[in-house]
Amino acid sequence: MSVIEVKDVNKMFGAFRALNELSMEVNQGEIYGFIGPNGAGKSTTIRILLGMLKPTSGSVSLFGRDAWKDAVDIHRRCAYVPGDVHVWPNLTGGEVIDLFLKMNGEFSTKKRDEWIERFQFDPSKKCRSYSKGNRQKIALISAFASEADLFIFDEPTSGLDPLMEQVFQQGVKEIRNAGKTVLLSSHILSEVEKLCDRVAIIRHGEIIEDGTIQELRHLTRMNIIVETKQPFKSIEAINGIHELRKEGSVVSFEVDTEYMDEVISYISSYGIIRLESKPPTLEHLFMRHYEQKGNKEEQS
Structure with a gap:
């Protein structure tokens, strides 16, 4: 069963084409990696999925509903973590977590407290005192403690130390084991390799390759x-x-x-x-494989 369906999507910003005939499908219960260099169109795609941007053409649906027209209803079933979390400076971390969870409906305080402990987070401090990593934990705890069916992570481990990255990775695996779906946008290839069932690679607003890690074995050289x-x-x-x-x-x-x-x-x-x-780093991967590939296509 498809949770996300994107078909022939174009997105124009004036004369600039950010997405070009982009199509992708994410199935229920899988972890889908979404990778590419800066400016490739990852964030634009995610904003369209969340109903924050309207595609110029093409169709986008989540849970069988239109991502733009039914955004409010879709959001009740989604948890989103961006790469740079901004929170209210005068609220405590715990207050922000509760606010995020209440916005998504009912939630379990036991589950919330469990994730606060797993991320070794102090919820009593004002948000203005938190480091980038701790602000990231606020969003991650809010996501993992929710009852969402689809989790969209956009560079979610930015600012986290290696131990907390492992906590995140374990949480993602638990989500999949519960039959829920994850879209993971990351520039950390090792993270994608460990977690994802399938991967899509975006370049210049187009999906240029997709498949399992085994099928895209050049990623793991x-x-x-x-x-x-x-x-x-x-x-x-x-x-x-x-x-x-x-x-x-x-x-x-x-x-x-x-x-x-x-x-x-x-x-x-x-x-x-x-x-x-x-x-290999993602930057090296694109310099070695995809830039060379792109140059050959342009010359032909």
Whole structure:
């Protein structure tokens, strides 16, 4: 069953086309990743889903209802967390959480208190004294403690430390296990890889790829830098090796994660002096894969 359906949506701001024939579908009970570089159209899409913007053309529905005409009713079933939370400075964190929850209807104080404890949040302080991370916790606690059916997270872990990011990730998994739906917009590829069932990649207002993480395996390539006692003979012949570069005794390349064991076994036989590995950043992903792809399309 589809919770979100976006069909052939265009959005113009004057002469500027922010979204171009964008289509996407999010099913009930799944975590759907929505990624792309800054300015790609992620926030515009989310504002249209929330009924904050009207599409120039195309159709958008949530729970089978029109996102623009039925926005008020749809909001009762949604929880939204933006990447930069602004709250009332003279209210306490607890008062703001209760206000957000009451706006969505009935809520459980037990569930609210549980999430306050899990996020290690002090609800007694005035909001003006909170850091960005604590303001983010207000919105996250309000979302997780709600009875929403659809959760829309737009860079939700901005300002959170790694421990609180883990609390967030566990909360998202619990939402899915309860049969509810999540749309997650994030620039943290590792977060998307851990959580999402499917991913859509947006570039210049268009969905250029979508599928499962396994189907989009180039997202999970690791960047490897290695220096060995003896030079490699034919590492390029090994499956899963991409973007091979050599500078003296130092070799750098990208490797598909499913071939990591084979690659490490191979380079170990040459005597490792130094080995570094790190996941690709979203910026690097778009520079390496999508900008190159875009340039080829423009030249053809």
